[in-house]
Amino acid sequence: MNAPGWPGLSPTWASSAKDIVGTALGAGRVWYTIGYGILNEVFWPSCSLPQIRDLGFIVAGDGFWSEVKRENCYEISTLEPDIPLVRITHRHARYMLELECLADPSRDVVLIRYRLHGEDLKLYTLLAPHLEGSGYGNNAQVLPHGLAAMKGSSALMLAASHGFARGSAGYVGVSDGWQDFHQHGAMYWDYSVAPNGNVALMGELASGEGELALAFANTAEGAQTLALSSLASGWEIIRERFIDGWQRWTGELDPPGATDAQRDAVRRAAMVLKAHVDRAFPGALVASLSVPWGDTRDDPGGYHLVWSRDAVEAGLALLASGHAQAARNMLAYLIATQHPDGHWAQNFYCDGRPYWTGVQLDEAALPVLLAAKLADSGCLDGLQPQATSMVRRALQFVARTGPFSPQDRWEENAGINPFSVGVSIAALVAGVTGGFLEGSDCDYALSLADDWNARIEAWVYVRGTALDHQHGVHGHYVRIAPPGQTAQRSHVALRNRGTEELPARDLLGLEYLYLVRLGLRQANDPRMADTTKLIDALLRFDTPQGPYYRRYNEDGYGEHEDGRAFDGTGVGRAWPLLSGERGHYAVLAGEDPQPYLDAMLASASQGGMIPEQVWDSEPIEARHLFPGRPTGSAMPLVWAHAELIKLVATITSGEPVERLPAVAARYRTSSTPAQAHWREQAPCEVVDRGMPLLIEGERPFQLRVGIDGWQKPVDLDSEPLGFGLHGVRIDAKQLGALHALDFTRHFADGRGWEGHDWRIWLKPILKHRQATA
Incomplete structure (x- = not known):
């Protein structure tokens, strides 16, 4: 019946x-x-x-x-x-x-x-x-x-x-x-x-x-x-x-120098990573076998999709826990799912079918770091030719797209952020030092990496803001700077908060901490210490179990104030993953990292599953929401378990898993780049008068350049650069410029003049020398 x-x-x-x-x-x-x-x-x-x-x-x-x-x-x-x-x-x-x-x-x-x-x-x-x-x-x-x-x-x-x-x-x-x-x-x-x-x-x-x-x-x-x-x-x-x-599979997993509790935590976390790997498509690892707030919605995607970022974070953790073959499988899978232009889909099913359509710069750069780490560990044998081809395509995408990213690592905003640009810089250097690049691509990759590294602060560091004065610091790194703008004079739309915006200089996040993990900045850099003081004051949530951190101030991804499930709007809650990121910095800055590791472990379920978010407000018993305990967000979050493994590795070795010796050695001391790179998505506003300037384009063009208000204009033809880009090198001193360069471009593919005049102000050499002395 x-x-x-x-x-x-x-x-x-x-x-x-x-x-x-x-x-x-x-x-x-x-x-x-x-x-x-x-x-x-x-x-x-x-x-x-x-x-x-x-x-x-x-x-x-x-x-x-x-x-x-x-x-x-x-x-x-x-x-x-x-x-x-x-x-x-x-x-x-x-x-x-x-x-x-x-x-x-x-x-x-x-x-x-x-x-x-x-x-x-x-x-x-x-x-x-x-x-x-x-x-x-x-x-x-x-x-x-x-x-x-x-x-x-x-x-x-x-x-x-x-x-x-x-x-x-x-x-x-x-x-x-x-x-x-x-x-x-x-x-x-x-x-x-x-x-x-x-x-x-x-x-x-x-x-x-x-x-x-x-x-x-x-x-x-x-x-x-x-x-x-x-x-x-x-x-x-x-x-x-x-x-x-x-x-x-687990064998005798025994992290050197780990305590019994740390060893058990690493063993459980490694199991969680392995349990998220597909069988038909070895190396495919999904972000979570859960649907955030699943008991309130019918989400056909959930988190059971592959993100190349989360996958690489897990791959590096597997490599650190002695599972090199699992990391190799992941690299082979990423080679197979790379798009022809070098990037990966925002996320995709295990068979490679894309789901969401966003593009994120870090998701193109991180697979390069995995390949370089495998090479450094002597685990790339047999994959070298395919990995080399993958790295070249990925770095071409990074070089042509960056430092701007259509989406940040939280998949919310376009612009330049410390995390995405940091992994891109490291990937460009690793492409050269790892032997993946050759010819003009090598020279160009290093020049571009050096330029971006020197300009990080110009894009995402601010000074003398109200927040700085309020907390007694000189300046701080921000979460993101919008496309073509600097953080000092721009606004950022807040995702999941309707039409709200916040000045970029007031928007804090933990993205900057990766600059230290990658070796691009030193842990004792005063700018790092000042920003950490701010995020500890504004994003930290302390519980008896330990400290947790929100992604950024005014985040909207999480339960509502009354505990109702996230429904497209809400209030961003604290992430155990970010306790791990803060713990990494603690190790490198000479602080005690144990409270951050303890917080990650304390957030877990009975079976040891670490959630995406924990509740960071007064308890709401009817909704099973208690301070420091899981919310309705994804659980387990693979990225959080990978972060735990890597934090234990960093505690026991003193060296972050993501750090490549060649990258850290190149930027151990601040150095001036050989030339400045100008491109439309990240224009230079000011350059040193004595520094060569490279005006770039994605296709051949003719540059018309004048000095100090379009005086003495000349036309110059572009030349091929690395990664299929084209550019014109300019020496401001030879042109006789005193204050500014003015220019526009004419493209040979039928587009004609771009219809926009650009200006770059010149900084006197004397001031530059005094500033860097």
């Missing part, structure tokens, strides 16, 4: 608050998540594609019923920190429910062993299919061997070792199993089919203990075969193979 209530309520996902995530290391292609003590999203056949919302339990007897998820009284543990064999114990005055969860290494199956303790009670399963990544259009059916769902070319089957006494298929919010208990206090409905909607399945288990198998295939028959064969193989044998697979 068909269930009533088609098509059901609008679908949502499970809460993003995960206790733990896991997968088997073998041929099986399922990834599972646990939250509130039950199975949440299960991903198949890729870790980009969730197939269920959750699989939970109801315990019931005469006049009594209890949904274990809502009781929220349970304990969770794993066999070892780096083996995601999950043991869960739900406790209630009337019962105790013991669960153990793992994946079959040989089949696309998740297995759950269950044991119910209590008198005159029965156990019921609640399953919410979201096949092919959506709660819409699912078909649910009760079959002789279990509970099934189908949609398109995907199917699932939930089978039990002792079978189901009965089952029912329904529509969520109307005729599903939870509504049955809510309305009747018992299971009354036995609908056999619920087609084409947001569906749910309920089954009464024939025994209070046994095993469940949740299988996935392209047909219901295939899913049934996998489920039943997994059950037939035997729990203990599959369990042993699951443990063996993880033990062989």
Whole structure:
């Protein structure tokens, strides 16, 4: 009989608050998540594609019923920190429910062993299919061997070792199993089919203990075969193979000089990184097996996508934890997914299909650092030719696009920011010192890197602002400077805050700390110390567990003041990831980094999952929001776990994982670049009169240049530079300029004159020498 209530309520996902995530290391292609003590999203056949919302339990007897998820009284543990064999114990005055969860290494199956303790009670399963990544259009059916769902070319089957006494298929919010208990206090409905909607399945288990198998295939028959064969193989044998697979991968992971607590944290974090790697596409690593605020929305993308930035952060952490082959796999995957122009999509599915369409400079530069780090570690053998080709394309994109980035690392604003420009500078130098570039590209890359490095402060450092005076500092780095502008005289739109803007000089972030990690600036630089004093005063949130930091002041990505979920607007909360970034600086500045590491560890769930954000206001118990504890944002966040591994490595070695010796050596002392580079997206306002100036363009052009108000104009033809760019070198002294250069360009591709006059003011040589003495 068909269930009533088609098509059901609008679908949502499970809460993003995960206790733990896991997968088997073998041929099986399922990834599972646990939250509130039950199975949440299960991903198949890729870790980009969730197939269920959750699989939970109801315990019931005469006049009594209890949904274990809502009781929220349970304990969770794993066999070892780096083996995601999950043991869960739900406790209630009337019962105790013991669960153990793992994946079959040989089949696309998740297995759950269950044991119910209590008198005159029965156990019921609640399953919410979201096949092919959506709660819409699912078909649910009760079959002789279990509970099934189908949609398109995907199917699932939930089978039990002792079978189901009965089952029912329904529509969520109307005729599903939870509504049955809510309305009747018992299971009354036995609908056999619920087609084409947001569906749910309920089954009464024939025994209070046994095993469940949740299988996935392209047909219901295939899913049934996998489920039943997994059950037939035997729990203990599959369990042993699951443990063996993880033990062989983790090996003897033992960070030199680490404490026992640090060692366990690194082992668990490495497991989390590995659990986010795809099976069909080795090296593809998604940002999180969760959907931020998933229990309030139907987000088809979630965080289960690949970001090259997050992937490289994880790749560097894997390399630091002794998993060089995993980092090599990631580099090979990034080589395969690079766009012809050298950049990577903002994010993409594991098979390489783009999802969002933004472009971020750091996502093009970071893979170069991974290649260079592998080369420095002697781990690039066999990948050198392909890596060289990738690096050349990536650096061509960086050189032609930068220092401007269409989006910053938070995917919100266009402009120049310390993080993106910093990794771009390091990548340009690494391309040369790592032997990836040749010919004119080498000379140009170093010249461009030197120029950008010398101009960082001109773009994103301000002095004498109201904030500086208020906190007794001379100046500070800002989060971002808008395109073609400096931070001193510009405004930045605040994402997720409607039409609000803030002066760029008042917008603080932790992006500047990467300049020290990369070796572009020294930790004892007064500008670093001053900015750190400001972010400690304005972005820091202290808890008994330790300090956390907000991304920037007036951030809008997070829960509302009353704890309502982020819905496109909100209030940015504190990020444990940023505690790690502050901890790195603490190591390099001679401070105690332990409080920052402790804060990261204290933010984690029972199973050790570190969230994207923690609550940074008064507790709201009804919404499970407590200071220093996870919010509804992504959990676990792969980037945060990578940051933890790297922070422990930096604490024990004193050297950041991202730092390349050749880059740090080049910028250990401030040096004047050989020439200044002018380009439209980052124009020079002032240059030294004695410094050669390179006017650049993406295609051949003729430059008309005059001095001091268009006197003595001359026409000069551009010449090829590195990376396919073109330019004209000018010596202001030879032209006789005293105060300014005026110029415009005529392009040979039919565009003609660009219709804009540019001016560069000249700084007297004497003042320059005094300033740098």
